[in-house]
Amino acid sequence: MTGPLDGIRVVDFTIAQQGPHATKLLADMGAEVIKIERRQGRTGGGEPWMRGFVLAHNRNKRAISLDLKHPEGNEIARRLAATADVVASNFRQGVMEKLGLGFEDLRRANPRVVVVQGSGWGPLGPRVTEGAVDMVGHARGGLMWRTGFEGRGPMTVGCAVTDQVGALVLGAALLGALARAARTGHGEKVDTSLYGGQVALQAWEFAERSLRGGGAQPRAGTGHPLIKGRGVWQAFEASDGWLAIGCTDPSRLGALCEVAGVEPAAAGSPAEAIAAVVAGLAGRLRGRPAAEWVELLRAAGIAAAPVQRYGDIRRDEQARANGYLLEMDHPEYGEITVAGMPITFDLEPMARATPPPSFGEHTERYLEELGYGWDEITRLRDESVC
Amino acid sequence: MSGPLTGWRVLDLAETQQGLLAAKLLAEMGADVVKVERAGEERRGAPVDLEESAPSSWEIAFDAGKRSIAIDPGSARATDLVLDLVRRADVVVAPLGLGLLSELGLDKERLRAEAPRAVLAVTSPYGALGPLAGAPGADITAQALGGVMWKTGDPDDPPMPAGVALAEGVGALYLLIGTLAAAIGAEREGRGRRVDVSLYGSQIGMQSWEIDSEWLLGRVTERLAVGHPDVSDRRICHAFETAEGWLQLAGVLRARWPQLCEMIGEPEMSERWSDEAAQAEHIDEIIATFGENLRRRPVADWLEEIERRDILGVRVQDDADIASDPQARENGYVVEMEHPQRGAVSVAGSPFIYDREPRMALAPPPVPGADADALLREIGYTPGAISALRAEGVVA
Numbered sequence: 001m002t003g004p005l006d007g008i009r010v011v012d013f014t015i016a017q018q019g020p021h022a023t024k025l026l027a028d029m030g031a032e033v034i035k036i037e038r039r040q041g042r043t044g045g046g047e048p049w050m051r052g053f054v055l056a057h058n059r060n061k062r063a064i065s066l067d068l069k070h071p072e073g074n075e076i077a078r079r080l081a082a083t084a085d086v087v088a089s090n091f092r093q094g095v096m097e098k099l100g101l102g103f104e105d106l107r108r109a110n111p112r113v114v115v116v117q118g119s120g121w122g123p124l125g126p127r128v129t130e131g132a133v134d135m136v137g138h139a140r141g142g143l144m145w146r147t148g149f150e151g152r153g154p155m156t157v158g159c160a161v162t163d164q165v166g167a168l169v170l171g172a173a174l175l176g177a178l179a180r181a182a183r184t185g186h187g188e189k190v191d192t193s194l195y196g197g198q199v200a201l202q203a204w205e206f207a208e209r210s211l212r213g214g215g216a217q218p219r220a221g222t223g224h225p226l227i228k229g230r231g232v233w234q235a236f237e238a239s240d241g242w243l244a245i246g247c248t249d250p251s252r253l254g255a256l257c258e259v260a261g262v263e264p265a266a267a268g269s270p271a272e273a274i275a276a277v278v279a280g281l282a283g284r285l286r287g288r289p290a291a292e293w294v295e296l297l298r299a300a301g302i303a304a305a306p307v308q309r310y311g312d313i314r315r316d317e318q319a320r321a322n323g324y325l326l327e328m329d330h331p332e333y334g335e336i337t338v339a340g341m342p343i344t345f346d347l348e349p350m351a352r353a354t355p356p357p358s359f360g361e362h363t364e365r366y367l368e369e370l371g372y373g374w375d376e377i378t379r380l381r382d383e384s385v386c
Numbered sequence: 387m388s389g390p391l392t393g394w395r396v397l398d399l400a401e402t403q404q405g406l407l408a409a410k411l412l413a414e415m416g417a418d419v420v421k422v423e424r425a426g427e428e429r430r431g432a433p434v435d436l437e438e439s440a441p442s443s444w445e446i447a448f449d450a451g452k453r454s455i456a457i458d459p460g461s462a463r464a465t466d467l468v469l470d471l472v473r474r475a476d477v478v479v480a481p482l483g484l485g486l487l488s489e490l491g492l493d494k495e496r497l498r499a500e501a502p503r504a505v506l507a508v509t510s511p512y513g514a515l516g517p518l519a520g521a522p523g524a525d526i527t528a529q530a531l532g533g534v535m536w537k538t539g540d541p542d543d544p545p546m547p548a549g550v551a552l553a554e555g556v557g558a559l560y561l562l563i564g565t566l567a568a569a570i571g572a573e574r575e576g577r578g579r580r581v582d583v584s585l586y587g588s589q590i591g592m593q594s595w596e597i598d599s600e601w602l603l604g605r606v607t608e609r610l611a612v613g614h615p616d617v618s619d620r621r622i623c624h625a626f627e628t629a630e631g632w633l634q635l636a637g638v639l640r641a642r643w644p645q646l647c648e649m650i651g652e653p654e655m656s657e658r659w660s661d662e663a664a665q666a667e668h669i670d671e672i673i674a675t676f677g678e679n680l681r682r683r684p685v686a687d688w689l690e691e692i693e694r695r696d697i698l699g700v701r702v703q704d705d706a707d708i709a710s711d712p713q714a715r716e717n718g719y720v721v722e723m724e725h726p727q728r729g730a731v732s733v734a735g736s737p738f739i740y741d742r743e744p745r746m747a748l749a750p751p752p753v754p755g756a757d758a759d760a761l762l763r764e765i766g767y768t769p770g771a772i773s774a775l776r777a778e779g780v781v782a
Contacts, residue, residue, distance in 0.1 A: 004571030004579060017595065029567045049616070052599025122717030123742055131698060135614060135623050139634030139702040144625065146549025146704075147538065148611070154625045154632050154702045155611050157548040158537025159593045168559035173738040175566035176415040180390035182573035188390065188741055196737035199708060199719040201555045203407070203734035206720075208443035209705045210731040217704045220549035224526070226443070233526050235535060235545040242545050244535065246524025298521050303511070305527035307545040309536050310600045313590060316531075321516030322582075324590045337601055339594040342557075342587035343564035345579045347514060 003030020004345060008178070011081050012036060012061070013089040013096070017134065017160060018118045018194060020057035021167035022174075023088055027060035028341045028350060031086075035063040036077060037360055039384060055338060058356030059328065064367075065360030066386050068099050073385045077101060079370050082109040085181070086174055090118030093128050103189040113187040116174035118166065123191040132194055137162035141198025146205065150219045162194050169197040229271030232256060235307055236281055238290035242307035245281070245297065253277060255300045260284045260293075323349020330355040360386070389416025390740060394569070397422060397475040398452060399486050401430050403525070403551055404585060405479045405509040406448035407558035408565065412477065413451035413748055414736040420761060421449060422468060423754050424486060425456040425782030440727040441751045447734070450723065451748030455762075456755030456782040459489040463780045468492070470765050472501050476572070477565055482510035482519070482582075494580065505568040506580045507561055513584040525585060528553035532589020537596070540611040552592075553585035560588045620666035622646060625702055626677055630684035632702035635676070645695040649688075650679035718744025726750055755782045 008031040012023045020035070027033040035042075035058065042054065064080075067073040078100060081087050087106055089096050096102050096117070103115045117123065120132020121140075138144050138156060148155025173190040181187050199206065208226055209217065218225040223233040231248030247256050250270070257264045262280030265273040285293055290306045297304035308316070314337060319325050326340035329352075341350040363386050367377050380386045394417040398409040413419040423429065429445060441449075455471075457464045468490055472478060478497065480487055487497070497506060508514060511523020512531070529535045529547050539546035564581040572578045590597065599616055600606055607615035612625045622637035637646050640662065647656035652675055659665045665672060680688065685701050692699040701707065709732050714720040721735035724747070736745040758781045762772045775781045 004567040006571075007574070008570070021594065025563060026567075029564075049599075049603070049605075049620075052597075052602045052616075053595050055602060056594035056598040121713050122719065123739060124744065125713040125716035127713045131696075133636045133698060135617075135636040136634055136698050136700045139625060139632075140700045140708075142703050142705060142708050143549055144634070144702055145632075147546070148549070153612065153627060154634075155539065155546070155549075156613060156625070157552065158534055158539070158609060158615060159596045160614060161534075161548065161552070161592065164592045164594075165556065165559065168556065168563060169737045172411065172559060172562045172566060175563060175570065176390045176738060177740065179394070179566055179570050179573070180392075182570050183393075190390075191739040191742065192737055193717070193719075195714065196717060196719045196739075199714060199734045200411075200737040201552075202550050203410075203447035204403075204443055205550060206705060206708075206732070206734045207446040210709075210733060211443050211446075211725075211728070214706060214709075217706070220547065222544055222546060224547065224551060225549070233524075234547075235526075235530065237544070242530075242536075244526045244530035244545070244547075246526040248524070301522050303522045303524035303527045305523070305530045307530045307535050308533055309606075310533050310593075310597050311606075313531075313533055313597070314601060318512055318516040318518045318531075318586070319590060322513035322584065322587055324513070324587045333602060339590050339597040340587075342560045342583055342591035343567075344514065344582040344587075345564070345568065347580065347582065349515065 005029045005031035008032065008085045009083060010034065010086040010088060011084040013087070013091070013101070014118065015090060017053070017057060017163035018166040018170060019088055019090040021164060022171035024057050024059060024061065025171050025343070028353070029343070033061040034080065034362070034366065035061045035357070036068070037063055037065040039065055039067045042359060054356055059338070059353045061357055062362040062366070063357035063360055064363040064386065067384060070385045072380060074099060076367065076370065076386065078105070078109070080366060081106050081113070084110065084113055086114045086116065086178060088116045088170070088174065092131060093119060093123065107187065111187065112181050112185050114174055114177040114181055115187065115189045116170060116177070117189065117191050118170045119191065119193045121195045122193040134160040134163040134194070137166065137194030137198060141195055142202055143198055145217065146202070146220055146225065148219055149221050162198055165197040165201055166192070166194040169200065229274055232274065232278055232281065234278070236285040238285050238288060238293055240289045243285070243290040243294055244305055244307055246303040252302055256297070256302050259296050259300050259302070321349070323351060326351055326353055328353050328355050389414065389745070391415040391417035394418065394476045395474055396420065396477045396479065397471055399478065399480040400509060401481045401485050402509055403448060403554035404557040404561060405481065405507070407555065408507065408561040409452065409479050410448055410450060410748070411558065411562050414738060414745060419452040420471065420757070421452045421454045421752065422471065422486060423454060423456050425458050425755065429754070441725065445751040446723065446725070449751035450733070452752060453757035453761065454752035454754050455758045458779050458782065459486055461778060461780045463775065463778065465490040465492065467775070467780060469500055471761070472497060472504065474765065475501060475504050476569060477505045477507060479507045479509070482508055482514055502577060503572050504578045505565055505572060506578065507565040508580060508582045509557070509561060510582065510584045512586045514582040523585060525551040525554045528585030528589055531586050533593060533597070534589055537609055537615060539609055541609050543611070553589050556592050557583055557585045557588035560591060619669055620662060622672065622676060624673060624676070626680040628680050628683060628685040628688060630686070633680060633685045633688050634700050634702050636698040642695070642697050645697055649691050649695055649697065650676055652679065716744070721745070721747040723747040723750055
């Protein structure tokens with residue numbers, strides 16, 4: 001099976017999660033992603049508790065190690081970038097330019113190159129040089145205050161959501177530019193940030209606030225702030241665990257009540273009727289296992305699902321069938337199951353992946369490609385240039 | 387105003403937030419996005435708004451920058467009309483089962499035959515394959531299946547969703563990426579692909595790190611109301627209440643540990659627990675000490691202290707903070723859209739900045755059917771043919 005990005009070369013200077021997760025998706029879709037590793041090591045490289053991090057963001061990639069501040073290492077990077085369709089980075093603003101790897105430098109050698117720069121806060125404005133990690137993007141981006149209960153403190157979504165959304169925005173941005181380059185032969189620069197990704201993710205909530213002229217921001221609580229009073233939208237406790245129900249279609253409320261054995265409210269406003277149904281459901285659903293309720297509700301055309309933990313996902317046939325889980329033969333860990341590829345092309349899920357490269361694994365191969373001889377490569381190794 | 391997809395044509399038959407948002411983001415990149423909707427039907431998902439005739443927050447968020455044609459799928463000629471639109475599209479966005487297209491008697495084989503170069507982008511709750519392929523789903527059920535609800539909240543809380551429709555939003559972004567990759571493939575190979583992305587799959591992909599960590603290390607982390615389950619049990623990565631407002635500290639850079647301790651007036655703490663193992667062992671005590679000290683002054687003061695020390699820390703912002711933040715404005719993350727009834731309103735802008743020029747706001751969402759005449763002229767229909775389609779009720 002060939003991927004849609006077969007033949008696309010990405011020279012990847014990114015660090016942490018925002019960049020590497022984006023370039024992993026490109027690799028999953030067939031691109032040749034060459035990870036440039038700094039001589040001091042990769043994010044999370046040496047720490048046992050970060051092994052999952054390295055695994056999650058680097059599969060299907062190639063890796064070369066380089067000292068970018070050494071003149072010869074820097075030259076290798078520039079020569080490699082001249083062969084690229086895409087050059088990606090997320091250092092603080094100005095770092096790539098200082099290294100002679102800014103857009104203008106790269107474009108002179110390679111007019112079709114797409115350059116993507118990820119950052120915390122965007123390429124313009126007063127915070128342009130400030131650093132960032134997932135958690136500060138999460139806090140400043142507004143999602144932390146939207147999640148959680150009225151009257152309580154901020155609440156974080158239980159994963160590195162800001163880095164991930166930042167990665168997706170970065171990946172989409174560069175692909176947009178690459179699409180233009182495919183038609184015109186001309187590259188361009190594109191900037192994305194954690195902050196911009198967070199605001200874009202909250203477009204609906206943000207528009208609602210503007211239309212209402214501001215006011216105190218509602219917290220999501222156990223549901224969604226804009227669905228409150230308009231539907232049943234939350235988790236309920238069953239006899240053996242939890243299930244979630246999402247029903248915003250008023251014409252389906254009757255069916256929901258019937259399945260659960262709840263008396264629909266006869267009078268009152270729509271919001272009062274919903275509240276009465278929710279109270280009834282909370283009482284009734286405790287009486288049977290979650291899986292039974294889910295089956296009954298689905299049969300009645302109502303969106304319902306068990307609240308799964310990661311261990312449940314690993315056993316889930318649905319996740320397996322769509323390639324959301326995949327197997328990997330890892331030189332150190334053996335045959336393992338990892339989170340798979342959410343994007344499926346032509347109904348053929350990705351079933352296997354190549355494990356992340358070892359540190360600098362493909363250095364010699366790419367130096368050879370660039371025309372370096374073995375003596376030279378040995379010398380560059382000895383001098384810690386690569 | 388031109389984006390990289392200027393000249394690309396997208397046919398948007400999406401029915402859920404996932405597909406609608408993906409198509410809107412293609413419009414943010416400059417594509418000409420045409421929404422095909424059922425004449426006379428309220429837009430799916432659009433909640434009742436403050437004024438019935440005005441575009442709702444849903445439409446502003448998910449349909450801005452698009453054009454619209456409204457058709458009666460019951461009329462025989464509607465199928466030919468939509469096929470004319472499909473043939474010139476680079477991308478077609480539709481739900482699993484194909485929604486309106488299926489009502490028009492079109493299936494994926496026919497679409498492939500009519501538009502071999504077009505990318506077919508398909509949304510679904512749980513995926514196109516497997517036992518739940520056709521099951522009813524929603525954002526919250528995908529968050530439930532995807533594990534993020536279980537991870538969010540305090541251990542005593544019920545399973546908590548994120549404060550936004552996270553599975554829809556993240557599902558839209560994965561769909562956008564897959565669609566763009568397939569569009570690039572189509573340019574190079576001359577054939578389109580079908581792209582499937584589900585809400586459930588998006589949640590698993592979004593948690594690749596956390597999931598891979600748990601399965602690889604066999605370490606099931608606790609739920610945490612603030613902080614990251616894999617990080618905050620060993621480092622200061624928490625939100626703290628101050629005398630005014632909340633402060634998020636992210637002490638993930640270990641080199642800054644002494645500065646953090648010095649800032650809160652506990653310099654000896656950095657030596658007492660100088661290495662990571664000691665900090666992990668005493669993390670509860672460390673958090674309590676930070677909490678006590680940070681409560682004494684307002685967040686604005688702390689932010690000044692933070693800036694002096696090159697520590698990572700920010701105010702926990704709400705919508706009002708973001709709307710008035712010059713950083714958000716200068717990058718075009720918040721822009722002013724001209725709302726037909728209310729004038730300028732602040733809306734989320736494009737997260738993509740090409741050539742350092744933030745985009746202006748997209749045009750307001752179209753009234754259903756607003757662009758029918760212009761579109762029909764573009765695809766070669768004569769004024770007489772257009773009048774006939776209107777008279778027959780094919781086009782509203």
